[in-house]
Amino acid sequence: MEIRPLNPEDDRAVGEVLAVVRAVRDADAPEGPRPVERTFRAELRHERPGLEVTHHTAVEDGEVVGYLGIGLLVGDNPHLAMAELLVHPVHRGRGHGTALLEHYVEYASSRGRTDLTAGTLTTWGDGPRRPGAGVRFLERNGFTLALVNIRRRCRTDALTPEAEQRLWEKAAAAEAGYELRTWTGPAPDDLIESLCRLDALTRTEVPTGDIRLDAERVDVERARAKEAALAAIHQTGVKAAAVHRATGEVAALTDIRAFDDPTAAHAVQGITIVDPAHRGHRLGLLLKLANLRQLREHHPRVAEIWTENADVNDHMIAINSELGYEAVDALSVYQRKLRP
Known part of the structure; x- marks a missing residue:
């Protein structure tokens, strides 16, 4: 070999x-x-x-x-x-x-x-059994568990229209002070700089377990390059944002990535992030509901959405549960440090 x-x-x-x-x-x-x-x-x-x-x-x-x-x-x-x-x-x-x-x-x-990571699928709860060989292989080679991301899926029609409307009204009641914006593809020019600021927060605000991940430097050029890269791999960003009316800053964002291939029946939920200064207003739930509706409108063939959340991200897990996401398994990320 x-x-x-x-x-x-x-x-x-x-x-x-x-x-x-x-x-x-x-x-x-x-x-x-x-x-x-x-x-x-x-x-x-x-x-x-x-x-x-x-x-x-x-x-x-x-x-x-x-x-x-x-x-x-x-x-x-x-x-x-x-x-x-x-x-x-x-x-x-x-x-x-x-x-x-x-x-x-x-x-x-x-x-x-010096910090090397690799992942393997593992069983989560009562979900489908996953082979344990990957864990044994990594541990045998000096890797230790650093982060557990639970993989969940949700049918786009998981909620009845009545249940979805009740959730919408609950989330929208807390919307005062924010403007809801949705789009597909490249971000609107008037939001791009503010979105860069929020994007830069993702590496430090999202749980990463024992993996040290420093903030990313994001400017408009980097943001537009990311959009172009997504288009180059035949995916379209489906996004919703909450804009703080008093400052014009983007306070929260959620992102679904849909495949351009007409045979693809699934989409991938990307980042959902709320600026720490604007938490407690149910913006995460509001945006995910708005984006679900937008996904169904623009990509009606998509039957289910897949996502990953750190097992300690209780707030996002709770939102996903309200939307009908069900845990399937986990991506367990292992790390080997070559030097302390």
Whole structure:
């Protein structure tokens, strides 16, 4: 077996990696959303602002049997590396995962990274059973649990019209002092600078467990580059914001990412954040309800939304429960520190 860099322009090799991803998903988490091929291929080809991603394959007898994606934040958090490591179920237990993990450690450490992270799906509560091999593999190789993100899904029609209206009235009653704004695609010019300020808060306001994550520097150029990157991978941002009337500042934001592929029946809930100075007004619930309605209007084919929340993020979990989200499993993120 040898480890080779993946050329994103090599359609055959990318197709083999996609086959590995699908096989892993079908074996380990069949309830999860299926990868959208058009977006998957585009994600390998296109750069992401502030993130350097490299792709590697484990090849045996000319066949791709494993995949390793390594992400390094650029411009900030120079201590941190992230990885996605997958081995085809048929080829497990032969040392391929260990070889890929060693490659990850060597690659990241040679670039000055000291905090290495990798995730594995685990069982949550009474949800579907997930294999424990990923946890044992990471712990055996010096990784310790740093963060647990619960994966939840919600049908877009989970609430009856009557129940949804009752929630809307409860949230809207606290809306005084804020203007509700919704859009798809690039943000309105009059909001973009304020959205940059809120975006910069996400890394420090969202729970990250034992993973040290410093604030991101976000300006209009970076924000517009992120929008362009999302469009390049054939996804559309569906967003709702609460604008504080007295100051004109964006006080809260929620973001759903819908796939442009007409066969994709799911969407992904991204960040929902409320400025600490504006919490306690039920803005999170209001925005998520408004965005759900907007998603149904612009992307009626979408049947369910998937999201992740840290297991300690009680407030957001409570909102999601009101909206009908149900826990499926957890993405447990492990960390290995190469130096104290």
